[in-house]
Amino acid sequence: MNISIIGTGYVGLVTGACFAESGNNVVCMDIDKEKINKLKKGIIPIYEPGLDEIVRKNLNTGRLKFTTDLEYAVRNSEIIFLCLPTPPGKDGDADLGILFSVVKNIAKILRGLAKDEKKQLKKLIVSKSTVPVGTADKIKEMLNKELGKYSDKIDLYVASNPEFLKEGNAVQDFMFPDRVVIGVNDGEAEKILRELYEPFVRTGAPILVMDTRSAEMVKYTANAFLAMRISFMNEMANLCEKLGADVEKVRIAIGYDNRIGPRFLFPGVGWGGSCFPKDIKALMKMGEKNGVELKIVKSVYEVNERQKKLIVEKIKKHFGRELKNKKIAIWGLSFKPKTDDMREAPSNVIINELLKLGAKISAFDPVAVPNAKKIFGDKVKFAKNQYEALKNADALVLITEWQEFREPDFNYIKTLMRTPVVFDGRNIYNPEKLKKLGFTYYGIGKG
Structure with missing residues (x-):
């Protein structure tokens, strides 16, 4: 054709x-x-x-x-x-x-x-x-x-x-x-x-x-539902943390329920990208125009906006709210792995919040650095590789779970950092392993 x-x-x-x-x-x-x-x-x-x-x-x-x-x-x-x-x-x-x-x-x-x-x-x-x-x-x-x-x-x-x-x-x-x-x-x-x-x-x-109207509704409904699953698990993660429970164990257990399934249940620093934020805003507006209050959809968006700032609160709490001249290493800038898309990426919010608090940012992403430079300019130092970003860093913040970040050399990392502190925004590391190696570890929903 x-x-x-x-x-x-x-x-x-x-x-x-x-x-x-x-x-x-x-x-x-x-x-x-x-x-x-x-x-x-x-x-x-x-x-x-x-x-x-x-x-x-x-x-x-x-x-x-x-x-x-x-x-x-x-x-x-x-x-x-x-x-x-x-x-x-x-x-x-x-x-x-x-x-x-x-x-x-x-x-x-x-x-x-x-x-x-x-x-x-x-x-x-x-x-x-x-x-x-x-x-x-x-x-x-x-x-x-x-x-x-x-x-x-x-x-x-x-x-x-x-x-x-x-x-x-x-x-x-x-x-x-x-x-x-x-x-x-x-x-x-x-x-x-x-x-x-x-x-x-x-x-x-x-x-x-x-019909065309139902087809147009399918995409909005699918994206809102998937975003809802993530936001729901982020809320459960926050509660698990307060109660001394482990959200990873909870996630795995409920994922085996065939009514639920294991996908889109991973807690973290929030979702972003070109679709979820835009489509959820548009869906809320459609509801408003037609006199239908979409309370769940609205909450999905609000929970996600809060979640993006959660890891900043953990960093502030660890350092006693004093971040001036603290060097924070960021791993992962794109909103998800295998893309260079920075639209609505959690890294945008996290980095801007840390910069406001006086922190110095050294960041690395396998492919998104050119797009990140357009956003942050010289306010952020961009490293050539993941290890360079860690030199004399006071903390490592994992934002995007790229494959190459999953099994790094933590013994080497410890020699590079000024203080061995890890904020794992995607729960990809083993807390016990890192603690044995002398790291202070913070995850999402880890009681």
């Missing part, structure tokens, strides 16, 4: 590359000329394992192309995927300005095509962006309004196809999904999208077909 992807951000680039990998002809369009020029050379603007390989491979075969020309992308595709940013506005509601602006431009292009073409045109426009419920209906309304009398010359379909890509595992998630959700209001759109996704579900994953 001939596909265009409008927007080459995280979702758009992964989507375009993976569709090309399955044999489709894909044009990825973006207004960022510098980004497009780099992509044409196979230079990837984000860190995502495996993505660079399939982008370069499909560039070489000619199945994947990049352009800044929206008309070219629309003209040369049967299916147009909208993979555009929907950032939170000041009130938390999803800002659809960019999305609707692009839709208007697409409508004008389609009007021109319908006016010039003698044969009947056929276009399917698919929203892959996370958007408030009812957005697909508005897109269809906008398109029909702009097409006017030419609307009968185009067989035009609008669908919703939410993405469920985990940063750090996005290529695998796309190529081998656990389910594909398709929101359609007509049979032809369903037929086209079923055919498109058939190569990705041969192992038995279901294609779930529903």
